[in-house]
Each structure stands twice: as structure tokens, then as C-alpha cells.
Amino acid sequence: MLPFKTLIHLDRSLPVPVFVQLSNQLGQLIRAGTLTPGQRLPGTRQLAELLDLNRQTIVASYDEGVAQGWLESRSGSGTYVADYFPEVKPQRLIVKNSQAASDRNRGTTEQPGYAFERLDFLARPVLTNQDGLRLDDGFPDSRLAPMDELSRAYRSYFRWGNPQKHFGYGDTKGHPLLREQLSIYLNETRGLQTTPENVLITRGSIMGLHLASQVLLRPGDVVVTGETTWAGATMNFRKTGATVLSVPVDEHGLDIDQLAIYCENQPIRMVFVTPHHHYPTTVTLQPGRRVRLLQLAEQYGFAILEDDYDYDFHYLSRPILPLASADRQGMVVYVGSLTKSVAPAFRVGYVVGPTALIDELARLRRIIDRQGDPMLEFAIGQLFKTGDMKRHFRKTLRTYHARRDHFCALLTSELPDAVQFNKPDGGLAVWARFDPKLNMEAMAQRAAQEGLTLANGLFHNPPGQQLNGTRLGFASSSEDELEQSVAVLRRVI
Incomplete structure (x- = not known):
């Protein structure tokens, strides 16, 4: 008889019921080959005595195993391991320490049993708001977020309209109210010329960068950034198989002369810029360089991916308008976010571009994330509509x-x-x-x-x-x- 008292480890402090723990561990013993197909299990009273459990717990565990298909009950004979399991040759298990044993009992492992590629360039610390x-x-300071106004907007979402529509599937491109209000706001404050069809709502600007990278880039394409730039963007470019080149950044922003030299010597597919406040140095791209960058894009046919992550916070006079405001040939993909404007927990970003590109980005977004958060998007849209956001x-x-x-x-x-x-x-x-x-x-x-x-x-x-x-x-x-x-x-x- 197998040493069930040694093989089974039950923890009454866990939220998982004891009968489920027992059933799961019997399943693990079957998959490991310790319990073989057709093997008879101890009777319920016998196993209850061995494990110091109530007999009804064993009955419930066996019933669970039968329901899961691991066990089968034979009338008048007892409970057996199902016959149709393939026979597994047991392997010697080497437990290096008690923590490993504890992890094994919980059904967790550190490494998968299959190979996969680990990309070193994706290893980047995750920024979080720390205490102190x-x-x-x-x-931003989340303590300044318009929580009362957001709460009212959320409540109106629950009270207003057809619940079937409110809580069903929505538009992959984002809630119509937010797209409409964002289009109006961006046109008023940034000099853009958009309709709601030019706007895709995303979960933060990083999703917008990811979608644009996946749609526009192919292995071997060349992307140009500043020597200092945002790692979140370059990680996305490299994940597509693109080659990332850099140009110097001085007190006037990106070195457009060096970019022109690159264009003369090889095809450039995309240029990534944060022209309003270059990341991380905060310098603003000089107007003359902005004009030349747009001219180069039209001449050589590359896309400009403009990340305008903190346009709403400029402390002198009216901020310099984004590149997208002067784009007449559809060369600029404009990405922004309300994360820095409201609070990081509110994952609302947007991509603005020609409708053909927005349609394709929405198709790709659908297989990654069916839609955003309609309630949050509606609430933010309401705040724009009422003027609370401004x-x-x-x-x-x-x-x-x-x-x-x-x-x-x-x-x-x-x-x-x-x-x-x-x-x-x-x-x-x-x-x-x-x-x-x-x-x-x-x-x-x-x-x-x-x-x-x-x-x-x-x-x-x-x-x-x-x-x-x-x-x-x-x-x-x-x-x-x-x-x-x-x-x-x-x-x-």
C-alpha cells in the first residue's frame, strides 16, 4: 500500500477546501505515475483514518475525482484510478529545500517544461508609486484627481440608458462619447483637424505605441530615435524585429541633420519623437527642426510616431503645437495619454491618425484586448463634456x-x-x-x-x-x- 500519509500534504490554513486539496493531489499523483491506471484506492474509512480526516471529506474528494474524470467508482468494489490514463513511468523527484517542497505541494513551478525565448531587452524595472x-x-499627484466628479459620472453611467447596451460589448475603437469629446478637445487645444473616426482609445499610450509598431514595422525596418529616449518605445520597436538607430539630442532637440544623412543612405521606416518635452531631457524640439522633420517624412516616406505625453502641462505661454497639427500628408501618428493628466491608475490613452490606419489598429487591438473599459471611458468623456476635465x-x-x-x-x-x-x-x-x-x-x-x-x-x-x-x-x-x-x-x- 502506498504511503498516502507521506504523499498527501493538506493545509487547513489555505482558502481551498480540504476535500479539493486532496482531490487535486490525487490527480497530481495520477499524472506523475505514482498512482497507475486501474489501481484501487483505499476505502473511505481507511483513508480517513490514515489522514486523520472526516470520512465525508474523503467521500467528497473521491466524488470530485470522479467528476473530474481521474477516478471511477465501481459498484460493490470501490474507487479506482481511471483505466484510460496512459501509464507514466515515475521519475525520481529531487527536492532541494523545504521551499521547493512547499511550492510543489501548491502545484507551482519556477520553469516551464518547454523552451521559449527570453528577450533581455524586455527586462526593465517596473515603475510603481512607492510609499514615503x-x-x-x-x-502626477493622484491626490489632485477629480474623484468626486468621476464618481458622479460613474453613477450616471449606471442610471442612464439601456443596461443591455451599457454592459454588453462595445466599439473596439473606444466609447463613442470619449472619442467625440477627445476629438473636440484635441482640435481646440492642439490645432488638430480630426473627427471621432480619427481617434482610437487605448489603455494608456504604451498600448498605442505597441499597436502602431506592430502595424507599421516589419523585421529589418529601420526606426530612428534620439540617443536618449524612452525605453518603453524602443522595446516595442525591437520586438517587431526592427533595427533602432539613434541621433544626438542637444538643447534644441533631435539632430535632424544626422537624420537627413541616414535618409540619404538607407530606407527609414519610422522616426520616434517626443518633441514637446523630449524624454528624458525635457528639451523642446526647435520649430525649424520640426518643419524639416515633416519635410523629410514627406520626401522619404517614413512615418513619424509622435508621443505627446505631457502636452497639457506647459508653464510659460501657449505650448508649441504638436507636429500632427502641421501634418497635411498623413505622415504623423499622434499618441497621447490621460495617465499623466489624471492618475496612472486611469488607463486611458489614445492614438490619432488617418482613418485607414485607425481602422487597422482597431482590428489588431481586437485580438489583444477586445475593448477598453466602457464605464471609465464614458466617465472621462462626461468630464470633458461638462468642462470638469478642463x-x-x-x-x-x-x-x-x-x-x-x-x-x-x-x-x-x-x-x-x-x-x-x-x-x-x-x-x-x-x-x-x-x-x-x-x-x-x-x-x-x-x-x-x-x-x-x-x-x-x-x-x-x-x-x-x-x-x-x-x-x-x-x-x-x-x-x-x-x-x-x-x-x-x-x-x-
Whole structure:
């Protein structure tokens, strides 16, 4: 008789009922070949005594195994392993430690039993909002989000209209109300000329970048970015098999002269830009370079993927209009997000482009994510329609403007020799370059020990270069929190 008391490990602290745990483990023993096809199991009373369980628990477990097809009950004879299971040759199981044994009992494993390709360039830290002080990548302050207005809009969704329509399948391109309102808003604020048919709603700008990359790029295509750029974009380009080339970025943005040289020597399929505030350095692409970039796109036939991630936050005069506003030949794919404008948890982004491209992006989106969140999209659309969203933008713009000025003054007065920076015209972060003698990684580690989270900036370094810089986000912290953060930074430096 098998040593069931040793083979079966039941944990009454788990939320899974004991009879289900037992049934699952009997199934595992069958699949492992420990229990063979046609083998008779102990009687319910006998197994109950062995495992110190109530007999009804064993009965329920056997019934579950029969229902799952692992066991079969033979009238007057007992319970058996089903005959139709293929015979498995048991393999010796080597358990290296108690944790591995515990994982095995829970049915989990670290590695699959099949091969797959691991792409090193996808290994990138996931940014999250940490407790305590933080100088992040440029996140908004979620405490300022229009929660009351959103709550009212959500309630109206439940009260208004046909429930069958509200809670059924919707348009893959996004909720009609949000597409309509976004089209109006983008036309008013960014000088675009769109209709709702030019707008696809996505779950954040990263989905828009992914869809555009999958539709527009093929293995071997060439994409040009800045030497410093957003890794989330280049990861998507490389995943398609495209080759990524880079051009220098100076105080006026992307080096368009170098781009022109690339165009003369090889076909370029796409250029990725963040022209309003270049990521990560926050510089604005000079108007003359914008005009030439559009001219090159028309001349050589490449697409411009424009990520306008923080257009709504500009602190001087009216912000420079996006490239898409001057595009008359359909060369620009315009990507944006409300994540930075409201809160990261509200996963609402958008892609704006010619209708033929939007239709194709929607077809691809359908096999990845059937549709977005209709309730959230409706609520955001309502906020645009009522003007609440515009009021929120005006309020946060004033708040972030004051925080930028206060933070830059703190850096100047408290860290004059350690940090160099240019006060950004907009956005939610400062590009800070630290003394070359300073070890950025060690500094970030020491800051974390004192309760301050900030990035070490190593992932911003182009190949072979040491920028010793990082983005210090000021928007998500109050002025008092910024003072505490700079005090910690001064101590660890």
C-alpha cells in the first residue's frame, strides 16, 4: 500500500477546501505515475483514518475525482484510478529545500517544461508609486484627481440608458462619447483637424505605441530615435524585429541633420519623437527642426510616431503645437495619454491618425484586448463634456507650476555644486545631471535607506556614455514633501 500519509500534504490554513486539496493531489499523483491506471484506492474509512480526516471529506474528494474524470467508482468494489490514463513511468523527484517542497505541494513551478525565448531587452524595472518620499519619473499627484466628479459620472453611467447596451460589448475603437469629446478637445487645444473616426482609445499610450509598431514595422525596418529616449518605445520597436538607430539630442532637440544623412543612405521606416518635452531631457524640439522633420517624412516616406505625453502641462505661454497639427500628408501618428493628466491608475490613452490606419489598429487591438473599459471611458468623456476635465487641467497646471518653481529653487540653493539642470518649460520632472564623481547607483541606494525613492538613471545612458543624470519628478509631491526630499538628497550626497 502506498504511503498516502507521506504523499498527501493538506493545509487547513489555505482558502481551498480540504476535500479539493486532496482531490487535486490525487490527480497530481495520477499524472506523475505514482498512482497507475486501474489501481484501487483505499476505502473511505481507511483513508480517513490514515489522514486523520472526516470520512465525508474523503467521500467528497473521491466524488470530485470522479467528476473530474481521474477516478471511477465501481459498484460493490470501490474507487479506482481511471483505466484510460496512459501509464507514466515515475521519475525520481529531487527536492532541494523545504521551499521547493512547499511550492510543489501548491502545484507551482519556477520553469516551464518547454523552451521559449527570453528577450533581455524586455527586462526593465517596473515603475510603481512607492510609499514615503519620492522624486519619481514625472508622475502626477493622484491626490489632485477629480474623484468626486468621476464618481458622479460613474453613477450616471449606471442610471442612464439601456443596461443591455451599457454592459454588453462595445466599439473596439473606444466609447463613442470619449472619442467625440477627445476629438473636440484635441482640435481646440492642439490645432488638430480630426473627427471621432480619427481617434482610437487605448489603455494608456504604451498600448498605442505597441499597436502602431506592430502595424507599421516589419523585421529589418529601420526606426530612428534620439540617443536618449524612452525605453518603453524602443522595446516595442525591437520586438517587431526592427533595427533602432539613434541621433544626438542637444538643447534644441533631435539632430535632424544626422537624420537627413541616414535618409540619404538607407530606407527609414519610422522616426520616434517626443518633441514637446523630449524624454528624458525635457528639451523642446526647435520649430525649424520640426518643419524639416515633416519635410523629410514627406520626401522619404517614413512615418513619424509622435508621443505627446505631457502636452497639457506647459508653464510659460501657449505650448508649441504638436507636429500632427502641421501634418497635411498623413505622415504623423499622434499618441497621447490621460495617465499623466489624471492618475496612472486611469488607463486611458489614445492614438490619432488617418482613418485607414485607425481602422487597422482597431482590428489588431481586437485580438489583444477586445475593448477598453466602457464605464471609465464614458466617465472621462462626461468630464470633458461638462468642462470638469478642463477645470482639473487648469487647477493642476497652477499647482505643478508652483511646485516646479519651488523645487528648482531648492535644487539651486541646497545642491548648487552637486546638480546641474535647466528649469523645464513644462512637464512634470526636471532632468538633473549630477557631479561626475558621484556614484548614481550608490546615491539612489542610500536615499532609499533614508526613505526617499528616486531612479539611479543608469537606463538613460546611451551605449558607451555615462550621463550621470536622472529625472526628478516634482509634481507628485507637495512643497513640504519636496523640501524633505531635497534635504535627504543633500545628506546622502
